[in-house]
Amino acid sequence: MKITSSFMKASLAAVLATSVAFPAFAETPKDTFVIARNTADAITLDPAECFEFTGGRIVANLYERLFLFEPDNLTKLVGGIAESYEFSDDGKVITVKLRPGLTFHSGNPVTAQDVAYSLGRAVKLDKTPAFIIKQIGWTADNVDEAVVAVDDQTVQINILADMSPALVLNLLSSGVASIVDMKEVQKHEVDGDMGYAWLKDHSAGSGPYKLKTWKANELVMLDAFSDYRHGEPEMKRVVIRHVAEPSAQRLLLEKGDVDAAMELTADQLKGLAGNSDVSAEQYPKGYLMYMATNMDHPVLSKPEVREALNYIVDYDGMVGSILDGQYKIHQNFWPSGMWAASTDNPYNQNMEKAKSLIADAGIEPGTKITIDTLNKSPFKEVAQSIQASLNEVGIDSEIILSDGKTLWPKYRARKHELIVARWGPDYSDPHSNADAFAHNPDNRFEAKLTGKLTWRNAWSADGLTELTNQAAAESDPEKRASIYAELQQKVREDSPFTIMFQAIGTFGQRANVDGFVNGVTSDQAYYRTVTK
Amino acid sequence: MTDSSTVQNASVDFKPYVNVARTIGGGVVMLILTFIGLTAITFIIGRIMPNDPVVAIVGDRASKEVYEAMYFQLGLDKPIWQQYLIFLNNVLHGDFGNSVMTTRPVIEDIKRFFPATLELATIATLVGIIIGIPAGVLAAVRQGKLIDHFVRIVGLLGHSIPIFWLGMVALLVFYAKLDWVAGPGRIDFFYDGIVEPFTGVILIDAALERQWDVFHNALSHVILPASMLAIYSLAYIARMTRSFMLDQLNQEYVLTARVKGLNEGAVIWHHAFRNVLVQLITIIGLTYASLLEGSVLTETVFAWPGIGQYITNSLFNADMNAVIGGTLVVGLSFVFINMLSDILYRIVDPRAK
Numbered sequence: 039m040k041i042t043s044s045f046m047k048a049s050l051a052a053v054l055a056t057s058v059a060f061p062a063f064a065e066t067p068k069d070t071f072v073i074a075r076n077t078a079d080a081i082t083l084d085p086a087e088c089f090e091f092t093g094g095r096i097v098a099n100l101y102e103r104l105f106l107f108e109p110d111n112l113t114k115l116v117g118g119i120a121e122s123y124e125f126s127d128d129g130k131v132i133t134v135k136l137r138p139g140l141t142f143h144s145g146n147p148v149t150a151q152d153v154a155y156s157l158g159r160a161v162k163l164d165k166t167p168a169f170i171i172k173q174i175g176w177t178a179d180n181v182d183e184a185v186v187a188v189d190d191q192t193v194q195i196n197i198l199a200d201m202s203p204a205l206v207l208n209l210l211s212s213g214v215a216s217i218v219d220m221k222e223v224q225k226h227e228v229d230g231d232m233g234y235a236w237l238k239d240h241s242a243g244s245g246p247y248k249l250k251t252w253k254a255n256e257l258v259m260l261d262a263f264s265d266y267r268h269g270e271p272e273m274k275r276v277v278i279r280h281v282a283e284p285s286a287q288r289l290l291l292e293k294g295d296v297d298a299a300m301e302l303t304a305d306q307l308k309g310l311a312g313n314s315d316v317s318a319e320q321y322p323k324g325y326l327m328y329m330a331t332n333m334d335h336p337v338l339s340k341p342e343v344r345e346a347l348n349y350i351v352d353y354d355g356m357v358g359s360i361l362d363g364q365y366k367i368h369q370n371f372w373p374s375g376m377w378a379a380s381t382d383n384p385y386n387q388n389m390e391k392a393k394s395l396i397a398d399a400g401i402e403p404g405t406k407i408t409i410d411t412l413n414k415s416p417f418k419e420v421a422q423s424i425q426a427s428l429n430e431v432g433i434d435s436e437i438i439l440s441d442g443k444t445l446w447p448k449y450r451a452r453k454h455e456l457i458v459a460r461w462g463p464d465y466s467d468p469h470s471n472a473d474a475f476a477h478n479p480d481n482r483f484e485a486k487l488t489g490k491l492t493w494r495n496a497w498s499a500d501g502l503t504e505l506t507n508q509a510a511a512e513s514d515p516e517k518r519a520s521i522y523a524e525l526q527q528k529v530r531e532d533s534p535f536t537i538m539f540q541a542i543g544t545f546g547q548r549a550n551v552d553g554f555v556n557g558v559t560s561d562q563a564y565y566r567t568v569t570k
Numbered sequence: 571m572t573d574s575s576t577v578q579n580a581s582v583d584f585k586p587y588v589n590v591a592r593t594i595g596g597g598v599v600m601l602i603l604t605f606i607g608l609t610a611i612t613f614i615i616g617r618i619m620p621n622d623p624v625v626a627i628v629g630d631r632a633s634k635e636v637y638e639a640m641y642f643q644l645g646l647d648k649p650i651w652q653q654y655l656i657f658l659n660n661v662l663h664g665d666f667g668n669s670v671m672t673t674r675p676v677i678e679d680i681k682r683f684f685p686a687t688l689e690l691a692t693i694a695t696l697v698g699i700i701i702g703i704p705a706g707v708l709a710a711v712r713q714g715k716l717i718d719h720f721v722r723i724v725g726l727l728g729h730s731i732p733i734f735w736l737g738m739v740a741l742l743v744f745y746a747k748l749d750w751v752a753g754p755g756r757i758d759f760f761y762d763g764i765v766e767p768f769t770g771v772i773l774i775d776a777a778l779e780r781q782w783d784v785f786h787n788a789l790s791h792v793i794l795p796a797s798m799l800a801i802y803s804l805a806y807i808a809r810m811t812r813s814f815m816l817d818q819l820n821q822e823y824v825l826t827a828r829v830k831g832l833n834e835g836a837v838i839w840h841h842a843f844r845n846v847l848v849q850l851i852t853i854i855g856l857t858y859a860s861l862l863e864g865s866v867l868t869e870t871v872f873a874w875p876g877i878g879q880y881i882t883n884s885l886f887n888a889d890m891n892a893v894i895g896g897t898l899v900v901g902l903s904f905v906f907i908n909m910l911s912d913i914l915y916r917i918v919d920p921r922a923k
Contacts, residue, residue, distance in 0.1 A: 067760065078883050081627070082673055089629050164639070166632045238673045253682070254672030255883065256875045257759060277759045281873045285738055286754040289746050295753050443888050446630035447622040464631065486634045 065294050071273040071551075071568050074281040074290050075300040078255060084237040085156075085216035087165035094213055094560030096258060096278070101216035101243035104134060104153065104193075105207050107466065109555040109564040113377055115207060115466070119148055119217055119244070125203045129513050132195040132203055133188075141265050142219035143241065143248040150187035155220040157185045159232045167214035169489065170465050174206055175199035202513040208467035213561055218242050246271045246566035255280050260565070271566035291316055291546050297570065298547040298554060304363040307544055315549050321556040322375040324462045325541035326471075327365060327417075329424065331534045333496040335455050337433075338407065339534075342399035347536045348385045349392040350427040360419040361539060368540035370526040371475040372468045375558050378519040379468070380526040389430055396431045403432035410448065411458040413439035420538075421458045450488040452496055460541075461491065466559060468522045469510050475535060476502040476525050495534040502528055597909050601902070608901045609661065609894060613654050616890035626888040627670050657894075667891035671884060676895035679880065683864075684899055685770030686756060687876035690868070691861035693796040698803030699854060705804075706811025710819060711838060721808055728805020737798050737871035744794060752790040754873035761787045795872040799865060803857045810853045814846035847918045855911040862903045 066072045080092040088097050106118035117123070121137040140148035160168055161181040175198025176184050184196045197206055209215065218233075219242035226236035233242075241249035246268070247260035260276040279296060281287045287299035288306045292313060302310070307318040329347060331338035338344070353367045370380040407428075411421040421437045428435045435456070440448070448454055463470040478492035478499040487493035499506075502525060509521040529535060543556060553567040616623075624640050625632075632640075645653055660667060666676035709721035745753045752758065757772055761784045765775045773792065776785035818824065819842055827837045864878020877896055884892035 070760075072759070078671070078887075081671055089631070164636060166629045166636055168636070169631075169633050251763065253875075254669075254674065254679070255683075255880065256756075257762065259759070259762075279755065279759065279873070280875075281754055282879070283754075283870050283873065286741065286871060286873055289741055290753050293746055293753060295758075441886065442630070443622060443626055443886070446625055450625075450630070488637070489631050489633050 066297055067275075068570060069272070069274040070277060071275070071298075071554075071565060071570070072277045072279065072296045073298045073300060074279050074287040074296040076282045077258065077278060077280040078282060080252075080254065080258075082238045083241065083249060083252060084165075084234065085213050085218065085243075086160040086163045086168070086234075087238075088213060089165075089167045091560050092278075095563035096249075096260070097213050097216060098245075098561045098563055099247045099260060099276070099565050100241040100245045100249055101213075101218065102245050103211055103213075103215050103217060105211045107211065107557065107562055109553075109557075109562075109567050112555075112557040112562055113375075115211055118211075119153070123207070125513075129203050130197050132197070132206065134193045134195060136191045136193070137267065138191065140244055140267055142222065142244045143263055144219055144222045146219055146221050147190075148217065148244050149190045150193045151190070152220045153193045153217055154182070154185045154187045155223075156217045157215060158182055159218065159223075160214050163232060163234060167212070167464070170209055170212050170214050173199060174201060174209060200507065200511045202511055202518065204513060204515060204518070205467050205469055205510055208469075209465055211561070212465035216243065219244070247276060250275075262566075266566070268566065271568075273565060273568050273570070276565045288546070291548065294548060297551050298545055300545045302544065302546045304544070307363065307546060310546055316546050317549055318544060318546055319554075319556075321543040321545075322373070322558050323541035323543040324373045324376070324558040325460050326368065326371065326373060326462070326537055327420065327458070327460050327539040327541070328535050328537040329456065329458050330491065330495050330536075332452060332455055332457075333534055334452060335407070337399075337401060337405055338456060340399045340401075341532065342395045343401065344532070344534060344536075346392040346395035346399075346431065348530075349388040349395070350424065350431060351385070351536060351538055352387045352423055352427060353383075353385070353538065355387070356420060356423055357539070360416050360423070363542065363544060364416060365539035365541055367538070369530055369537050371471045371529050371535070371537055372522065372526060373463065373471075373540050373558060376463070376466065376468070378522040380523055382527070382530075384530070387427070389427070392427075393431050396433070401432065404434055405432070406434045406436070408455045409435050409437045409458060410445060410454045410456070411437065411439060412445060412460075413441055417458055417460075424456075424458065449494050452483065452494060463559060466561070469506070472506045472509060472522065472525055475529050475533070475537075477506040478503055491535070497534045499533075502533075597905075601905055604901055604905050605898070608898055609658060610654065612894045612897050613657060613890070614650070616888075616893060617650055617653070619888065623670070623888040623890060666895040669884065669892040669895075670889040671887050671892065676891050679892065680877070680895055680899055681770060682767075683875055683877045683880045683896075685767075686874060687862060687864040687869075687878065689771045689773060689792060690796050690799055690865075690874065690876065691858060693792065694799035694803050694861055695854065695858045697796070697800035698807045698857060701800075702804040702807030703811050703850070706808040707815055707838065707843060709808070709812040710815030713816065718812075721812065725805040725809040725812075728801045729809075731801075732867075733798055733802065733865065734867040734871050736801070737795070737868055740794055740798060741871070751793050752787065754871070756791055756874055757784070757788050758791075795868050795874055798868050798872075799861055803861065806857055807850075807853060811846065811850060814849050815842060818842040818845050844918070848915055851911050851914050851918070855907045859904045859907045862907075863900050 075092065077092045079090040081090060082088050083093055083096055085097050085101050088094060102118045104118055104120040105115050108116055119136055119140060120134045123132055123134045125132055136148065136150060142148060157171065158181045161172060161176050162178045184198055186194045188194050197203060222242040223233035223237060226233045228235055239252050246263055246266045248263050250259040250261045252258045257280060258278040262271045262274045264270045281290065284301050284303050284306060288302055290296045291299040310316050310318055331344055333339045357365060357367055367383050368374055369383045369385055372379040374381050409421050409425060411417040418439055425435045425437055449457060461474060474491045476499055478487065478490055478497060480487060481493060481496060481498040492499045505521060505525055509518055509525065512518040512521060547554060550570050552569045555564040555567055623644060624637055628636050628640050641647065645656060668674065669676050669679050672679050705721050709718040712718050741753065744750045764784050765779050765781050768775050768778060772788040773785060776788060824837060824842055827841050864876045866878040866882045869876040869879040881893055881896035884896065
């Protein structure tokens with residue numbers, strides 16, 4: 039038939055037209071480091087506001103702080119912009135000398151005025167991470183007197199809270215304490231916003247990279263800063279591509295279209311084992327997975343029940359199966375790999391002990407509770423394992439899965455019963471987590487100390503609150519460490535928290551990539567050491 | 571009376587103009603109604619969801635003070651009807667607000683994400699029409715023969731294979747193994763930013779600026795995801811064409827035409843096919859419009875920065891400005907395509923003239 043034969047020709051032509059082979063570019067340029075990552079969480083790159091994982095890693099490469107951790111030793115705090123510092127005799131004043139000759143990306147010199155402006159700006163803007171440095175006693179009204187530029191190269195930092203200077207140095211190493219280029223930021227100020235609108239998607243720092251483009255949900259491009267104080271980075275450009283789907287990340291990595299893929303699953307990493315072009319890397323993560331009980335709950339608040347919860351968790355079983363390669367056992371509130379972290383993990387699953395504790399508490403078999411957790415792996419699997427164990431000791435539980443945006447408001451309103459959740463430190467000092475797990479100055483509902491896990495679980499933390507204050511104020515590092523050891527033990531033994539696991543980060547990278555360092559916190563991601 | 575009779579007696583016939591005005595007026599009324607309905611529904615759903623837009627912005631660690639400052643800044647302390655009116659007023663002034671996720675004005679985001687979806691959807695629909703219609707006609711003409719079974723199987727597969735699976739397999743085969751096309755993403759980053767986003771559709775922008783490298787790269791990226799969507803549209807269009815054609819071929823006028831000795835081509839294309847065209851336009855319009863919503867799964871698998879991913883991500887992040895803005899654009903494109911279909915009916919259907 040005529041029509042059909044001409045149709046055949048047409049469709050054949052169409053098929054041919056769509057199947058023309060295109061050469062693919064199978065290698066990234068020699069001086070460019072390309073990362074595949076889910077960047078959906080990035081909402082700002084202003085260091086005074088940024089508190090997300092993706093953004094935090096980028097900010098860490100755009101800006102420097104007074105003090106920071108260098109990639110060769112991630113547990114030792116050293117001077118960044120600061121060259122040296124001195125504590126006053128009463129431990130209330132830190133005098134910081136800046137490194138001479140540093141410049142910002144704009145070419146402006148890095149001065150003490152920039153430092154005072156940056157810290158003041160963060161406190162005055164008062165965005166989410168501002169609490170980190172506001173702990174020093176700084177407020178919008180007093181910060182200009184608290185952080186003073188004595189001359190171009192000297193800054194005087196006054197500690198207004200009862201806090202040891204060592205802790206203050208750690209706080210000043212966090213992202214929110216990044217030093218911005220005052221002159222450049224002021225140039226883009228609108229209605230006295232201290233450059234807030236502009237800095238969201240621009241950079242004005244002195245870090246190894248400057249921001250070239252940020253297209254949300256598409257890509258971020260960073261260009262090397264040629265006058266960086268450690269020398270210009272070898273990778274002249276860093277590209278972070280938004281790839282939400284882990285299997286697409288794996289394909290891109292295997293093809294060599296990206297140099298590193300950040301969100302590969304445990305299965306995918308195993309699948310890469312036979313490929314000599316790529317390697318799977320691990321790094322410690324600060325995330326803890328814990329279970330917590332609402333102390334307003336009549337059953338869960340009983341001390342025997344809380345102790346029993348320590349014994350019902352199938353620690354080894356989960357680490358060997360559903361958490362394989364993603365989490366390790368860790369039962370203390372300060373993650374291992376950090377200064378003063380306890381590595382004692384005394385609890386194992388012991389159902390007999392748990393049963394007798396539940397019996398001691400006089401709990402009726404068939405008591406019903408709910409378990410809230412995030413609607414994603416591995417939280418729901420962990421919750422299921424706990425549900426099965428609870429069932430064995432005679433407690434019926436219902437699991438409620440929700441998205442974080444629904445779960446966190448519920449948690450902050452104390453409306454949960456048992457919750458399986460996670461927590462990561464906000465900065466590199468044990469006070470960060472002690473403040474969350476062992477400090478609650480006001481347990482009243484109206485106090486709304488929603489940032490503290492103690493308050494969220496309606497636990498007054500009697501005795502521990504004072505101990506936490508004492509640790510924060512202690513200036514002798516050894517004494518401090520021993521107080522934190524005591525705090526960690528006390529929270530382990532008698533608190534609403536059963537801390538179970540610590541996260542392990544895994545990512546894949548091309549075999550020719552070297553020197554890509556990832557630390558425990560988002561502040562510790564280094565692109566400048568990468569070579570290919 | 572005298573005035574109106576004078577008008578009626580005038581020799582100018584206003585009827586066609588009235589008809590056109592009616593069509594346009596109807597379109598405008600429909601647009602306004604759609605607009606109010608869409609904004610009201612999305613707005614109310616957004617506000618009664620258990621999602622907390624404040625936590626979405628400040629994070630779950632925020633202190634009470636930071637939380638409350640944002641709460642008031644967003645105007646959440648006002649009654650919901652008042653919030654809606656404020657929102658509506660802003661939208662009418664062209665201000666959809668800022669997206670939480672991207673920090674940019676929603677309208678800028680849409681300008682960036684919608685063309686990406688438009689590009690995919692248009693190619694997919696064109697392929698669907700070019701291959702789907704002839705295949706459907708052919709299957710109907712040779713009902714029960716091998717080609718008919720083939721078209722029907724393809725139609726069924728296109729409808730039932732999950733697209734994220736097919737997408738992954740296609741990537742594995744054509745990108746990873748055969749190296750015929752480029753991988754996930756819309757363009758390789760070293761071509762990014764070379765052409766000015768004039769229309770936002772990279773293929774068109776690159777062609778306008780005669781940047782053939784960029785064009786080639788963009789084409790290589792678009793083929794796979796567009797093919798995935800094309801399989802869906804092709805399958806649907808072919809299936810519907812086949813059943814419409816079968817209906818027509820069994821009619822007596824077709825028999826009459828054949829008896830009169832017309833050649834088969836004229837019978838099929840001139841007589842039978844012209845009668846299914848109106849129905850086909852409806853089907854094609856619907857397919858195109860549903861593709862313009864953006865396919866979240868395809869966009870996710872292929873890391874395609876389209877409107878579907880944008881709206882979905884925004885929903886997860888309780889980013890209501892972005893959700894409402896995105897939904898409005900999708901709603902408006904439905905209305906627009908419907909109007910376009912209406913106009914096309916008038917052209918192809920003699921009865922509608």
